[in-house]
Amino acid sequence: MKRTRAFEDVLAQIERRIAEDGLTVGDRLPGERQLAEQLGVGRSSVREALRVLETLGVVSSQVGRGPDAGAVLTSRPDTALTDLLRLNLGLATLEQREVVDARLMIERWSAAHAAATTRAGVAELAAAIEGMDRAATAEEFVEHDTAFHCAIADASGNRLIAAIMRSLRDAMRRNAIEAVERLGDPSVLRADHERIRAAIAAGDPEEAQQAVTDHLAHAYPALFPGH
């Protein structure tokens, strides 16, 4: 006995249509007015459904006219995940420990796989380290630091895990800046980064994994009493 709102019905219909018609990234959905008429609902309900799909990162709406106008199917789980984590973190539902542990898990996996499967992306790692050297503020440092760690995740070849990584970093951005400022001298982090890069370049998964672990311990000393 649960009420079904109109936009939820629209959502289900669109999802069904995607599955049945084999729609894929780049395909266009009918216009809002047309969808409303087809499904027998008001345009506002269609809009709410499209807004949900946009939030989930599967459609992108463009105004105007032409091949690129209207609601186009996309796939950007990154931004959606980022919003999700940021808002839920904002409600203080999750503790820093949990987020850092998740990061550690993902980064260990990413580093090991990046080292094991491919040497691609090593250039990006070096460039990111250089960027950190040039950084004048904590914000800039964190920006390149994020690029460094995301490059590792990308190099692992798993887009889902890379998306989770990127979202975690984005959601923790403020947090990371504070951590760097609290640390003061980021030189210890530089050595860590270099060690990680070298391990991946050398194709040594074990060493890469350990280097990442030590690195996070240095970045969050409060959470790793052993160090």
Next chain:
Amino acid sequence: MKRTRAFEDVLAQIERRIAEDGLTVGDRLPGERQLAEQLGVGRSSVREALRVLETLGVVSSQVGRGPDAGAVLTSRPDTALTDLLRLNLGLATLEQREVVDARLMIERWSAAHAAATTRAGVAELAAAIEGMDRAATAEEFVEHDTAFHCAIADASGNRLIAAIMRSLRDAMRRNAIEAVERLGDPSVLRADHERIRAAIAAGDPEEAQQAVTDHLAHAYPALFPGH
């Protein structure tokens, strides 16, 4: 010069208000009409913003009147993550390999931490195994299998990782059912589950981790040529 849509502004205002006023789970937002007037936008724009927040799992709308009516702050990242993964998987952006690898990463971590930190939840594990024994169909089996693996993630004590685990399982439900049907005899999985349970009960992280790895290799033999 990027256009800012009205609902995005509303979104930012609400998010700011949550941060500044220290709103937390259970608190109520103003009504849609009131918000619209306060922010100088139409009610439909407010509704679209609320729909986004609902999609991200941070508000829940109730009709009617009284203390529980209106938009209430909540925090259910699980359902949001599930929708996100399901829709993005539906667009075939991610390959099975990537999802299974992510699962393996998370389950290894969960099992190791569950074994290392606490013996709580072992009863749930036994109950889930029993449920799988009683299952007559692949659907029922997968249901209890999901309960088993989510119980491990819960026992690890990390809610973020547990939420990701749960979402992955929900999004992969159909996939898991097919995998079980393809396997035919689930007895090999039973032995794996029992081994995992025993390792966690005994507090042996290494063994738990290895047991999980072997388990997933059995469940997806095509992805693990070595076995």
Next chain:
DNA sequence: GACCACTGTATGGTCAGACCATACCTAACC
């Protein structure tokens, strides 16, 4: 023929207003 300016039009973005269903709240009533 090639290029450019103007107009038409389909699209999303936004608002105002109306009405409905729901569920609590209150006051009248027994």
Next chain:
DNA sequence: GGTTAGGTATGGTCTGACCATACAGTGGTC
């Protein structure tokens, strides 16, 4: 005091209108 009927605030939905945008076509100019 308990019960019932009406009031009211809330979200849910639809309609219709108008705006801004950006392509598509048209026509003119060189």
